[in-house]
Amino acid sequence: MHDEIQSLADPLKEANEPSSPVVRFDAATPLVMDCGVVLDSWQIAYQTYGELNAAKSNAVLVCHALTGDQHVASRNPITGKGGWWTAMIGPGKPIDTDRFFVICANVVGGCTGTTGPASTNPETGKPWGLGFPMVTIRDMVRAQAHLVDALGIESLFCVAGGSMGGMQVLEWAASYPARVFSALPLATSAKHSAQNIAFHEVGRQAVMADPDWRGGRYLEEGTRPSKGLSVARMGAHITYLSEPALHRKFGRKLQDREAPTFSFDADFQVESYLRHQGLSFVERFDANSYLYVTRAMDYFDIAADHDGVLAKAFTGTKTRFCVASFTSDWLFPTADSRAVVHALNAAGASVSFVELESDKGHDAFLLEEPNLFATTRGFINAAARARGL
Amino acid sequence: MALSETYTNRIDLKLVAEMVTPGTRVLDVGCGDGALLALLAETRQVDARGIELSREGVAGCVARGLSVIQGDADTDLADYPDDSFDYVILSQTIQATRNPRLVLEHMLRIGRRAIISFPNFGHWRMRSQIFFRGQMPVTDALPYSWWDTPNIHFCTIRDFVTLCEVVGAQKERAVALDAAGGKVGVSAPWWFWNLFGAQAVFLLKRG
Known part of the structure; x- marks a missing residue:
């Protein structure tokens, strides 16, 4: 290990x-x-x-x-x-x-x-x-x-x-x-x-709203917009699943607890899952790459070229x-x-x-x-x- | 036709295959599990395409290497350009369409020829079930009760000839098969076909 x-x-x-x-x-x-x-x-x-x-x-x-x-x-x-x-x-x-x-x-x-x-x-x-x-x-x-x-x-x-x-x-x-x-x-x-462009824009704005993004110069300045990229990934991840799949996988089940904590902790399993998805994503993916590649998808329209x-x-x-x-x-x-x-x-x-x-x-x-x-x-x-x- | 024995036992399919000139472009509307397409591709070397409503049918066709699209004859034929096929085939399906006239018109528009096979509701066994039992016919070939049948537009051979006249289709060939699969006498009059043909196969072109 x-x-x-x-x-x-x-x-x-x-x-x-x-x-x-x-x-x-x-x-x-x-x-x-x-x-x-x-x-x-x-x-x-x-x-x-x-x-x-x-x-x-x-x-x-x-x-x-x-x-x-x-x-x-x-x-x-x-x-x-x-x-x-x-x-x-x-x-x-x-x-x-x-x-x-x-x-x-x-x-x-x-x-x-x-x-x-x-x-x-x-x-x-x-x-x-x-x-x-x-x-x-x-x-x-x-x-x-x-x-x-x-x-x-x-x-x-x-x-x-x-x-x-x-x-x-x-x-x-x-x-x-x-x-x-x-x-x-x-x-x-x-x-x-239009809906997919809209989702991508939310993700990009989450990255850019992170102060550690530093106008895109985070690599030079030694920071990482991990919070913003993580939120972008969490939002996007929901769009990759479906309501029945989320229900089957998580329902309203609580995460390692008997009752809600009356706090903003990840009480629900689905919250914990999304947070994990966000955190593991930022370990492996560059935030600016996420901006560029989502933009490439937004611009895609084969018919427009013909x-x-x-x-x-x-x-x-x-x-x-x-x-x-x-x-x-x-x-x-x-x-x-x-x-x-x-x-x-x-x-x-x-x-x-x-x-x-x-x-x-x-x-x-x-x-x-x-x-x-x-x-x-x-x-x-x-x-x-x-x-x- | 010995080769085709390995592909299908259905006489109507073999009859349809005989009507298709080798090396042509063919669209089979309602191609089911792809039996006719496979027969045509192997024995007539056609460029074979299909449309099938059921997901299972399409998946099975693609898995055996056929080019088949999941779609509905009533709605999706409109998307095909004029003259894009040499033959458009509708095998044992016209009685299940919502608008048989529109489907036939699209077939004649998309294809240079249309081939339609269908069960003859005027066959004597059908008539006798209605006449003697007073019930909608249920046969081995058409085993559904009236309340759960996919077949919503039955016609007799005579009825179909009327539709051909209405849409201005020209009959190049017409064959009636008896219940055993034999051809009903070629020179027989229409009333004889309509009574003794269990199913019919028509080769049509635009009038």
Whole structure:
């Protein structure tokens, strides 16, 4: 146990010197960002699982969600916990690492080794902070495309992800249709809704209201806006669950006590749970990254990039799509997935869609959901047959 | 048709499959567990797509590698562009739709051809149950009581021909099958089909 604690990585160090593989790019391969900034010196941290075949045709790119990272199916060096999608990815799992070469990269704007606000700005030698250019989902995908190039892979067998990961999947299919053989966007949307932008704004304001945020310069000044980021996480976490799931898990049960204390202690289990979620989050995540990545989701609207017509983003696509939503997901409701499916149909794309029954809310895509696994396995296997894998 | 034996025993499905030109684009509306789509993909090499109402049906179809969307024939056909398929198939489903006329019009708009198979409510066994027992027919093929049946718009072969005329659909082929699955005499008059056909399969195009 002691060794385990000793071996935990320092989150600040991980931002620049990740313990996972990293590709560093210079002015020969700049990252051209939607906001107009061109990054001449940037890096992308990633993990891989399984082996790339000789034809380089079995690569699966997994895109992570808002607070995810590249450690999709292996121990996270910062938390010491297992990967965030081990239910889906591994030997014999629906995305089978015995058959496929799985790649997962930290997003641009993130804080676990890909360039973001916690990284050092090479021009100043100090953390980027709010000097970091505003990031979009398309910027994240562009960066991943550079990584895929660097790995010598022309076409990906599949791009998969849920929530913000699903946004990247859709952006991949729209931006690089010839490089995406199959796409698995789960619990996601082609645009961020007003309600979701609103939730994100509450989270960002909580971070910025913390005096220790220091106008974004907390890393230089040796403080951390832990209270603000923790409140942001607590609020967001509620949106990832559902009323039935909260009721089933906690109800009105009290935390380690027989009766209410008539105080603002965490009397209820659900309060204690949320506080724990908030506190453990700030240990591993950079507050400015949270601002940038939530903003990237807010700006996401594929149709807006295609004359307001979503179907135009997918005209002529040969990619095979499988879209799935969950009945109790009120953050990315089924209607959002249906809008994607309608557009894909209008574009004549090969698309499957299923709304899966679950009371676990938005987080269902990360959890043990046998129907999701069966659907994914069937879709992946059929796509693999079509690709001759 | 020997190959198709491994996919289905249902004669109406085989008959539908025979009507489809190989290598075309096909949409099966109400595709159930995907039996017809799988048959078409394997034996006719079509680009096969489906729509299915039930979550279980869709999950099963996707798990066997078919491109199927969870949706409702009554509401979701409107989202498909004109001429996006060579064939739109409605197999044993039209009697369960809320607006059969609208569904048929959408099928003829989306597809260059429409194939519809349906149970004939004018079959003599149906007529005899109403005539002699005075009750709504319940048969092996249509086992529901009137109060819990999904089938809300039954028609006879004659009735269906009337609908084709109303929407201006042109009949390219029409086949009636008897209860044993055999084809009812090709040159037989309509009244004979309407009495002895247990089910019918129509290949239609826009008039």
